[in-house]
Amino acid sequence: MTEARALRILHVDSERTWRGGERQVLELMRRQRARGDEPHLAAPRGSALLSRAVSEGFAGHAVPMRGAWDLGSALALADLHRRLRPDVVHWHAARAHALGAIAAQLAPGPARVLSRRVDFPVRGSAGSRLLYGLRRDATIAISEGVREALVQSGLDPSSIDVVRSGIDLTPFDAPFDRSAIRSRLGTREGDFLVLQVAALAPHKSQKDLLDAARIVLAERPEARIWIAGEGILRDELEQQHRRLDLGDRVRLLGFRDDVPDLLKAADLFCVSSYLEGMGTATLDAMAVGLPVVATRVGGIPEIVEDGVTGLLVPPRDPEALAGAILALARDPARRQSMGREARERVRAFSADRTEEETRRVYLKAIGAVD
Secondary structure, X not given: OOOOOOOEEEEEOOOOOOOHHHHHHHHHHHHHHHHOOEEEEEEOOOOHHHXXXXXOOOEEEEOOOOOOOOHHHHHHHHHHHHHHOOOEEEEOOHHHHHHHHHHHHHOOXXXXXXXXXXXXXXXXXXXXXXXXXXXXXXXXXXXXXXXXHHHHOOOOHHHEEEOOOOXXXXXXXXXXXXXXXXXXXXXXXXOEEEEEEOOOOHHHOHHHHHHHHHHXXXXXXXXXXXXXXXXXXXXXXHHHHHHOXXXXXXXXXXXXXXXXXXXXXXXXXEEOOOOOOOOHHHHHHHXXXXXXXEEOOOOHHHHOOEOOOEEEEOOOOHHHHHHHHHHHHOOHHHHXXXXXXXXXXXXXXXXXXXXXXXXXXXXXXXOOOO
């Protein structure tokens, strides 16, 4: 076997909504196809990733994936192993891992690769111990923070490859009219716009951002804080928003398909998570040239250099979060300098590099390289 030969890859993703992990799968598949490899996708029918992949001409295979131990779905995946005869099967989420591992026991053959995107230790349940005890040929961590969580869970450090998430940088190279975009979005030139793009999920900790917003608005009434994303915490966050009387200066925007324009309109990007594998939305913000205020968790310090491309604060500390936002609100020159540095820093996190490093993991897993 040689590095030059085309690979057939079966990606398995069990998530139904569109989030950062699903975006990474699609970016990876695009680059694999461009290289000449043959990526396939197994995902639930109607999932956002499957719909987008099929619309782009990828081979999609609908598998229900109703639960981690859904035997019917495991049998369907095993049938795909037999029919497609992939070189590699690549699991991209916890449920996909569980079902894929069962399928690999029923129909062995392809090399087994797992991507881990979350920076908390593997659960210590009997099911998790069994699952992680089954053979994998490679485990990919998307950051050193995720790798450390896996090591703390008992995985052999030598079995883990760090392949950092990356984004398509091309769209961010085009010039844009920031004033026109702000006007179209209803933001006045004097407003100081803080943006977050994240699912409304507990570990993203928008609760802390809303508490921080109250502090920020007390000093900077011209501040505007927008949170783009949807999720299970919407009702709880709306109640907190009303309780804090934040008014229209803080907006829960819901899911948006114009995130690039939101980023181009913003003055500052904010990450309030207490767990974060890496965060491709942060990379997008840096590619636009935004300074970042973020929590010092997971893979965030690997992309945001404290004092250079942004400011890092402890997690679950609204006062510290507010203090960092206010520090940059008071200092436009510092924001501009950080934004320039951010645009340079993000060049190290391209989707092209992610694909190249992932392929090296594949080749090692199938025994094509040492």
